[in-house]
Amino acid sequence: MRALVQRVSSASVTVDSRISGEIGAGLLVFVCVMQGDTEAEGIWLARKVVNLRIFEDEAGRMNRSLLDVGGSALVVSQFTLAAETRGNRPGFSTAASPDEGKRLYEHVSAHIAGHGVRVANGVFGADMDVSLVNHGPVTIWLDTASA
Template sequence: MKVVLQRTRNASVTADGRLSGQIESGFVLLVGITHEDIEKDADWLADKIVNLRVFEDEEGKMNRSLLDEGKEILSVSQFTLYGDCRKGRRPNFMEAAKPSQAEKLYDYFNDELRRKGVHVETGVFGSMMDVQLVNDGPVTLIIESK
């Protein structure tokens, strides 16, 4: 699994012109799943993300986690994270999981984040979506389970 994490002041996602998810402050996660990923990958990523210390403490040092701060997550599925652009002029998406496999693991991942006590909003899996956010920092990280 691959996640692009962006610290945000606020964010929303719409699908088919309808608001699907919205948060005030926390993380926007763009989530990519490959055909080799299993629940263990989702478990590891969920634990890493909620405990990652990327929020400032009283001294301005990145020392506090999403859980410490009581922040939220907007999670958006994005198979294009597994687009291989090394050859030709069109991305190859052979490494991305098939939609049926990816959706199950994406749902599991979001449920795991919720089990850890985080409020999670989502986009609509498999839909064309518009994501709006205000980057905070900006802080953007790429986290991979393998």
């Protein structure tokens, strides 16, 4: 499972001209389920996301987690994180099937919420417009294969 995590001042997802999810300060989490991923990777990823110490403390150091600051998470499915870019046209054959991708994407989102974090979501499989203000900027790549 892969995730691209961005610390944001705000973020939202729009589908068909309607906002489907939005947050203030917190994390925008793009999630890609890979072939062979299980619930265990989802639990690991959710725990990692909520405990990443990428928010500033009183001294200005990145030393506080999403849980510490009481931030929210906007969780968005993004199969393109599975891109294989050997040529000029990316391939996505290592991404999980849509049914399995949706099931485990929802699993990750639920486990983030299970830590007491307010979670908003994109719409799985939809053509989404994502808006964000990346604070820092801070962007972190997570991959359960390298955990």
